[in-house]
Amino acid sequence: MTDKFNPRAILDVLKRVLPDDGKTASLHEPCFTGNEWSYVKECLDTGWVSSAGKFVDRFERGIAEFTGVKYAIAVVNGTAALHVCLKLVGVNPGDEVLVPALTFVATANAVVYCGATPHFVDSELKTLGMDPAKLAAHLESIAEIREDGCYNKHTGRRIKAAIPMHAFGHPVDMDPLNSVCKRFKVEVIEDAAESLGSYYKGVHTGSHGKISALSFNGNKVITTGGGGAILTNDVDLGKLAKHITTTARLPHPWNLTHDMVGYNYRLPNINAALGCAQLECLEDFLAKKRALAKLYETSFAPVRGVVFFTEQKISKSNYWLNVLLIDEENADQRDDILKLLNENRIQSRPAWDLMHKLHMYSQCPRMDLSVAENISRRLINIPSSAFLMDNR
Amino acid sequence: MTDKFNPRAILDVLKRVLPDDGKTASLHEPCFTGNEWSYVKECLDTGWVSSAGKFVDRFERGIAEFTGVKYAIAVVNGTAALHVCLKLVGVNPGDEVLVPALTFVATANAVVYCGATPHFVDSELKTLGMDPAKLAAHLESIAEIREDGCYNKHTGRRIKAAIPMHAFGHPVDMDPLNSVCKRFKVEVIEDAAESLGSYYKGVHTGSHGKISALSFNGNKVITTGGGGAILTNDVDLGKLAKHITTTARLPHPWNLTHDMVGYNYRLPNINAALGCAQLECLEDFLAKKRALAKLYETSFAPVRGVVFFTEQKISKSNYWLNVLLIDEENADQRDDILKLLNENRIQSRPAWDLMHKLHMYSQCPRMDLSVAENISRRLINIPSSAFLMDNR
Numbered sequence: 001m002t003d004k005f006n007p008r009a010i011l012d013v014l015k016r017v018l019p020d021d022g023k024t025a026s027l028h029e030p031c032f033t034g035n036e037w038s039y040v041k042e043c044l045d046t047g048w049v050s051s052a053g054k055f056v057d058r059f060e061r062g063i064a065e066f067t068g069v070k071y072a073i074a075v076v077n078g079t080a081a082l083h084v085c086l087k088l089v090g091v092n093p094g095d096e097v098l099v100p101a102l103t104f105v106a107t108a109n110a111v112v113y114c115g116a117t118p119h120f121v122d123s124e125l126k127t128l129g130m131d132p133a134k135l136a137a138h139l140e141s142i143a144e145i146r147e148d149g150c151y152n153k154h155t156g157r158r159i160k161a162a163i164p165m166h167a168f169g170h171p172v173d174m175d176p177l178n179s180v181c182k183r184f185k186v187e188v189i190e191d192a193a194e195s196l197g198s199y200y201k202g203v204h205t206g207s208h209g210k211i212s213a214l215s216f217n218g219n220k221v222i223t224t225g226g227g228g229a230i231l232t233n234d235v236d237l238g239k240l241a242k243h244i245t246t247t248a249r250l251p252h253p254w255n256l257t258h259d260m261v262g263y264n265y266r267l268p269n270i271n272a273a274l275g276c277a278q279l280e281c282l283e284d285f286l287a288k289k290r291a292l293a294k295l296y297e298t299s300f301a302p303v304r305g306v307v308f309f310t311e312q313k314i315s316k317s318n319y320w321l322n323v324l325l326i327d328e329e330n331a332d333q334r335d336d337i338l339k340l341l342n343e344n345r346i347q348s349r350p351a352w353d354l355m356h357k358l359h360m361y362s363q364c365p366r367m368d369l370s371v372a373e374n375i376s377r378r379l380i381n382i383p384s385s386a387f388l389m390d391n392r
Numbered sequence: 393m394t395d396k397f398n399p400r401a402i403l404d405v406l407k408r409v410l411p412d413d414g415k416t417a418s419l420h421e422p423c424f425t426g427n428e429w430s431y432v433k434e435c436l437d438t439g440w441v442s443s444a445g446k447f448v449d450r451f452e453r454g455i456a457e458f459t460g461v462k463y464a465i466a467v468v469n470g471t472a473a474l475h476v477c478l479k480l481v482g483v484n485p486g487d488e489v490l491v492p493a494l495t496f497v498a499t500a501n502a503v504v505y506c507g508a509t510p511h512f513v514d515s516e517l518k519t520l521g522m523d524p525a526k527l528a529a530h531l532e533s534i535a536e537i538r539e540d541g542c543y544n545k546h547t548g549r550r551i552k553a554a555i556p557m558h559a560f561g562h563p564v565d566m567d568p569l570n571s572v573c574k575r576f577k578v579e580v581i582e583d584a585a586e587s588l589g590s591y592y593k594g595v596h597t598g599s600h601g602k603i604s605a606l607s608f609n610g611n612k613v614i615t616t617g618g619g620g621a622i623l624t625n626d627v628d629l630g631k632l633a634k635h636i637t638t639t640a641r642l643p644h645p646w647n648l649t650h651d652m653v654g655y656n657y658r659l660p661n662i663n664a665a666l667g668c669a670q671l672e673c674l675e676d677f678l679a680k681k682r683a684l685a686k687l688y689e690t691s692f693a694p695v696r697g698v699v700f701f702t703e704q705k706i707s708k709s710n711y712w713l714n715v716l717l718i719d720e721e722n723a724d725q726r727d728d729i730l731k732l733l734n735e736n737r738i739q740s741r742p743a744w745d746l747m748h749k750l751h752m753y754s755q756c757p758r759m760d761l762s763v764a765e766n767i768s769r770r771l772i773n774i775p776s777s778a779f780l781m782d783n784r
Contacts, residue, residue: 029439030439030441030442031439032436032437032439032441036436037433037436040432040436041429044424044428044429044432045424047421047422047423047424048610049422049424049610049615049617049666050422050609050610050611050615050617050618051609051610051618052610076468076469076618077468077656078656079655079656080656093485093507104648105639105640105648105650105654106639106656109639109653109654109655109656112653113505115485115507217442217443218440218441218442218443218444218660218661219442223441223442224660225441225442225660225661225662225663226442226443226468226656226658226659226660226663247497247498247501248497253734254730254734254740254741254742255742255745256496256497256741256742256743256744256745257745257750258497258745258750258752259750259751259752260751260752261501261504261752262497262501263471263501264469264470264471264472264498264501264618266618267618268610268617268618268663269610269617270617270662270663270666271617271618271660271662271663274441274662338646342645342646348646349646349648350646350647350648351648352648353647353648353649353650358649358650358651359651359652360650360651360652360653
């Protein structure tokens with residue numbers, strides 16, 4: 001190994017770590033080696049595949065138990081969960097919502113679904129997520145606290161909520177973020193779509209704000225095909241979340257009456273059946289993903305020019321998608337690395353295009369985003385499936 | 393049998409027609425006796441349960457082929473399909489959309505998701521759906537045609553679209569409705585959620601307007617657990633529908649770039665697998681449902697005070713949910729009938745509460761709704777599952 005940075009050194013490590021089975025190593029693939037088959041069969045045999053059936057209740061109880069949150073409401077996907085979270089904390093048309101620039105597009109889209117405008121926030125390098133100190137300084141400069149909330153002095157719009165997103169499974173520094181948001185009367189919604197199995201100061205992500213969203217998309221730690229959940233410790237919000245995601249129908253033996261504009265966001269029973277089986281394997285998946293991250297950490301340690309991103313001491317990450325950060329001076333080689341790895345059947349990807357770089361969000365309010373831009377230039381996701389640690 | 397109307401006469405017919413197996417006869421239950429199991433197993437065995445996998449494409453091709461529509465885009469449910477249809481024909485915040493008063497709440501909710509206001513339209517007794525002549529008279533009285541569309545003179549809002557809904561599978565009289573809408577520059581979106589397998593003048597419902605929505609909820613003719621589809625013959629709309637329902641991501645080997653505010657509405661592959669198997673049985677289901685409707689028709693013919701609702705000569709109904717209409721003078725006994733049937737384990741239900749009677753829609757613009765109100769007082773749905781005709 002020379003002193004100079006060489007993309008091939010990254011390829012070499014990955015080739016050593018990943019199974020040599022001739023297959024493409026995907027970023028994240030699900031694993032169905034538990035009771036998926038028998039639960040799904042039960043759905044088909046009983047005919048209960050849709051909006052009735054016991055697996056939805058069971059899955060919701062299982063998620064609540066695992067995360068330690070009082071109420072879990074299963075929905076069709078993480079985007080739907082976020083949309084409802086925003087509605088439930090009272091985000092209205094014309095409001096602004098603080099959204100990280102470094103996130104999957106759904107975080108910003110859900111804000112638009114409410115007729116509100118995303119306002120982009122920078123990340124801190126140590127968590128990849130929202131920077132509480134930088135946000136505080138920004139709000140001090142642009143915001144005005146009134147009787148009914150926080151207002152953006154420049155746009156005149158109310159800043160109703162913030163959506164910290166635990167990027168790639170790494171928890172945002174929630175305590176200082178909550179302090180800032182409390183001080184500025186901003187509601188906190190956690191986007192925990194990527195962080196099932198991640199903890200901040202010993203408490204599961206998704207229980208540090210007022211309400212939060214999980215995802216069980218096919219690329220997540222566990223999957224229901226497509227699916228998500230709303231988490232909250234607030235009994236009234238939990239009941240309302242269930243009501244509004246199931247068309248807001250009033251209970252009656254036969255009448256079809258609805259008392260508010262609801263959504264058809266309920267997770268079908270067949271998808272929940274898959275989820276119940278996956279939940280039984282979750283601890284095992286997390287342990288394997290943790291072992292893989294550890295192996296990556298050790299294996300990349302001697303490689304110059306690149307750092308394997310690890311969890312903070314106060315946090316425990318699920319290492320959903322493992323992250324490499326290329327040193328600043330080699331960042332211009334990011335696409336060469338991506339090309340080399342993908343050509344060698346090792347799926348790898350840069351971070352999402354930053355939100356303010358997307359055409360439809362380029363005119364939204366934002367703070368200085370230099371850290372998110374720095375991360376975005378340097379980040380690469382590498383294969384992270386739990387089963388990569390099978391038989392080792 | 394006396395000359396006087398007697399609710400027991402209805403019960404007696406249903407007891408004769410329905411299987412005497414000691415089970416509750418549901419309104420509509422799915423039937424999984426085809427390849428459901430093997431296709432779903434294929435998903436689990438290959439790990440392709442989510443947003444990748446071949447069953448979504450295959451299901452979309454199958455739906456397009458069956459309905460004779462050029463493009464079918466599979467989505468998470470019928471509500472999502474309607475939402476996207478409204479977006480794609482250009483319904484914007486502040487617009488009005490013509491919606492039948494007699495419909496499932498999703499038709500109106502989807503309008504609200506776009507920031508628009510539903511404007512309720514009456515039904516005609518022969519189809520249960522939108523009354524084209526009455527709508528024409530209403531628009532002549534309240535609307536003004538301007539360069540950029542039709543405007544409601546009373547509210548000042550643009551009336552951008554109409555959503556005829558084929559209630560319980562019975563096709564709306566589409567030709568005169570299309571004429572009225574064309575004359576008033578109103579786009580036509582068909583809500584065909586209930587009418588897969590229903591035809592108007594020999595052409596499948598959902599291909600008479602610009603774009604339309606299907607549903608594969610658990611209570612529909614075929615089911616994907618939860619699911620729906622957008623249908624259109626317009627190549628540009630079809631491509632846009634696919635793009636916008638799949639987060640509007642631009643194709644690239646690794647970059648995650650999105651060029652518009654999209655939705656996470658794609659049907660998971662595991663649900664599409666179920667749909668592929670169900671589609672193979674669709675003709676059989678429709679034949680059985682048709683035979684059941686015929687049996688009901690003959691069996692209810694001698695019963696005084698009630699009429700079994702049948703298709704128009706120019707249409708073919710899928711008889712999704714079979715409809716009884718109680719004579720006007722006995723309408724006050726509707727709830728007694730519902731009670732009697734449900735107590736005897738024969739699930740039956742009135743029509744949906746009319747949209748303008750729901751709290752959240754009580755202030756919306758509307759025309760005279762006397763026919764919808766009349767139908768609503770008199771209508772009862774009775775068990776309609778295809779498998780009720782098994783082994784006969």
